[in-house]
Amino acid sequence: MTAYQNTLDFARSQDAADPLKNFRTEFRFPQHDGRDVLYFTGNSLGLQPVGATDALKQELDDWATFGVEGHFRAKHPWYSYHEELTPSLARLVGALPAEVVAMNQLTSNLHFLLVSFFRPHGKRRKILTETRPFPSDTYAFASQIAFHGGDAAKDLIEVQPREGEHTLRTEDIVARIHELGDELALVCFGGVNFYTGQAFDMAAITKAAHAVGAVAGFDLAHAAGNLHLKLHDWDVDFACWCSYKYLNSGPGSVAGAFVHQRHLGQGLPLFAGWWGHDKGERFQMKREFKAMPTAEAWQVSNAPVFTMAVHRVALEQFDRAGIANLRAKSERLTGYLAFIIAEVAKATKTDLEIITPSDPAQRGCQLSILAHGHGKALFNRITERGVVADWREPNVIRMAPVPLYNSFLDVHRFGAILTECLAGSH
Template structure:
């Protein structure tokens, strides 16, 4: 892989696709078209494409609903009371966890609130939260409201790590230095795994290690990391994490989220939590008794019964990850994203036209490249859309491109380079 000499030609792109061991996975997805031609879909960081297998999974559950009615909760290969369970064995390797430590449930924002109830426990001097400046708005609002819930001021209790002057991304040493500087004040470190705007992959292992040395709880929003980069949450000592399934996990718009809770918290009865029926000890759940007794592991944070239809689509998508392997996807992702970076640099003669603000080291990014457009901004983006490119615009002048290894091709990248060249002409 490291010895490949990129060339911006259709022949090179076709050969790379021919030699790609994962190329066949593209055929397992519905690729949207425009004017009878497949779109260049670089928007998996916002919504992943639909796996063709979703239809069969959904029909299976719909037929069971039609023929069994309420009895579907307790009959069949997967009774609906257990609908979440098949996904656990597939989620665990994606985030580097045991099955005990993961569960699919709720939505990302709901889960983050639930987890912060348990893991943000401000007291006396240790009441502050460290996060990145420019975090996704939902995360900002959630942290603000959690701080206010405890009677604290966000301006005082939330510390933001910012990039250095004239830089776009955070340096790991700056994050670690802030942890050390505020170690006696921090109750929580809450960061993205991959930053949504810049596409920067944070060094979660180093951050978690530093946090443990100072007895600081650490959690991550993995919306842009899960299914994008390999994770080892258990070994890194992360306390908690949550993610959505509709971006790189390709499970459908607004579909079920998931959480990770480290095994060390599995049986901790002292952790406060907002309880619900489905998180009650499974063997006694239907006794309908007072006094909440949580299930072990991440399942103890469940509230409601499973979203059966959503989990059917989720299962279809996760099975593709099992077949492809996250390490194999990562290898292709590095190659494909590097080829996109190469194509952009080869195509752009005017260095003042745009700037890649995503880290250039493959170890510091996933499959996303964020482009800061210095000239013609939105006009350039609109021209891409007209020519069959699906990307993501972020004000004031950033375009995010995500060549997703599960279904994007090297031919996609080459064709995009031709559109890019024409869009920047005066």
Template sequence: MLHYPPTLAYAQQQDQDDPLRSFRDKFLIPKKDGKTITYLCGNSLGLQPKSVRQVLERELDVWQNHGVEGWFEGKEPWLYYHKYCKQTLAEIVGAKPSEVCPMNNLTVNLHLMLTSFYRPEGTRTRVLTVAGDFPSDQYALETHVRSRGLDPADTIIEIKPEAGSYTLKTETLLDAIREHQGTLALVMMSGLHYYTGQVFDMKAIAAEANRHGIKVGFDLAHAVGNAPLQLRDWGVDFATWCSYKYLNSGPGGVSGIFVHEKNHDADLPRLAGWWGYDEARRFEMTPGFVPMPGADGWQLSTPTILALAVHRASLAIFEQAGIGNLRTKSERLTGYLEYILGEINQKFGNPITIMTPAEPAARGCQLSLLVEKDGKKLFDTLVENNIIGDWREPNCIRLAPTPLYNSFEDVWRVGEVFEEFYNNANAYNSF
């Protein structure tokens, strides 16, 4: 672990030297009682870009002035709106523009992807995943397996960490794929675990699955816009994500999918909708589904233009900042938080366990803290001091310093409140 002087002066100097410092000003930082909040909850909901109101008003003006003709008139007709997002999305996830499409919501897309890529046949009927994945993933897999007439208890293989460990070793996952290769139809799991903050080695997992002819897909809800992704080069078959966390596209914002080019011409079953029909012939209203090329062919319904406008506004900020630059800052910010928490542990007898891996490659910006004693009281103290993180029962605090809008001083402030909390606790216990 690098050494970071845990002083306010150091934090402020890092912010002054930060080449991305101006991007904080592109967001609306919440305030409470006139004081700016220290917001470390981008892993649940990203902050609102200042540009959002303007882009929404622009599309509302189009609606007002053109009505239904807004789909076809003006400089940027709504008919093609999903295409305006594709280039930047492709750069963020490591794909070609034809392999990505913003559409629907995450669990809807997950069901669409499972329809196409979970193809139980013969002895290969099972799905390998990680234990304790986000509930939507669990429910989607369970109900999809049942819809094929199979028993989830026998069909879904959940891989757990070793006893005494909070995270999974890559080799444990690879060994499981090798062990069950003859019965696996699909590997489907999160790319970054929502609870522990662990980034799984998607490249190695995809390579092992590909080696045995097993389809592989990832839920990237907590990874997209946060962890480095090269889905195309890794040979991932499909992925889906939400945009309201690190992509800052508003509560319940539009989701997105990745479908590898190798699957574009495959004869895959799919649940089809009008908007996925060949764009050039869509308004002929003819029977017989003819999909658009690439990921666009998995679209279902008319897109929500206002949601796409917000999404596009946030993606423009990513385009300006550069996903590689953001990752560099993220590693430093989270490293600084890790160091400060280490100092707290050293001073107060290790009251905090960081469940998230220490290796930068195995985590995004989030650190998940296990606080066995007075965890909820500590979390409430953070809130009382205008620091917004995330509480997960029974004893987990998640903090996510996000490089677009968080600062080193934000991280230093967390350490200040932690130290005050434990100083007060020690003073109380000494009586």
């Protein structure tokens, strides 16, 4: 593989040889000074697939044409719309079709799954998570602990990085799991931490959790559509994710959930609703709840057709691109961004510290950068020049070159802008 070079020719040649290069034309880019912005925020909100407009229009037209009969007569019948998404979702997260469902929102799904998978009893009451999890997860964990009469100050534990380190070592996570042993009810990590961009070894964490009799679950907000996931083979108990980041399905779009096959049809306690009822007799309106024998048992409400329409278009793109191909490009593209940042740091004599692990196996698209001595002012300057990255308190710039629509040229251009902004600030 060719070594990276900080030249326009190199970036152009990489793009020319990229088998996924045409996907870029399938997205709408916000504009800055008459050209596409340099969009590096797919880890926050993915770009809009061009096909989203027609997909939404189809549903509006079918609603106008059929009214309530659209449930069965629409081009994509609404009654079973979520089922159309299942095969793609299963491929995307490495699951059996019965193990996945598109439903609700991410934090809602986390709560619904915790109802089934966090059931503290005896001395087994603790939840172990990563350092600095996304706040919504902390709120969900703490409120679930309180719901069961516990005390989050005691029972919610974060694995801390070693002194002077930003990220976690798998061996430390595993050691902490074994230390907590039979006090541990649940290990629940992000697949990729939102702040540092560290990708966790989900197979190793799951194995360790199971070894001490605990359950293993993951919030895949930053992992779905980003990493090559194998949830079934890794033996993960449950997972949930959103679709508005790497899955490009629009703000607040329908989320997803995974429940491992071995838990399906086992009568696990859950918060039930009619859409989780056995679909063969859902409309018999019986009093007694009979759960679907799939992850659909966790559905509570009829599914949101408009957001599923966009999700369907976005998932089709993933099917065409293939997650293995996307991941191969992603490793190379994010590696190029790391290289360019190092080049700029050298040229401008700036301390740009990337806190995301340098090992491609321990990260996805995202790099998190500490710009020592520059911080928010630098972020504001690159923003004014048409770079869309994001700032996370207290002091990190997050950037995610996304293999579906970002190019090597984007990364090279960013390097030039960063150099100008840093040169101007000395």
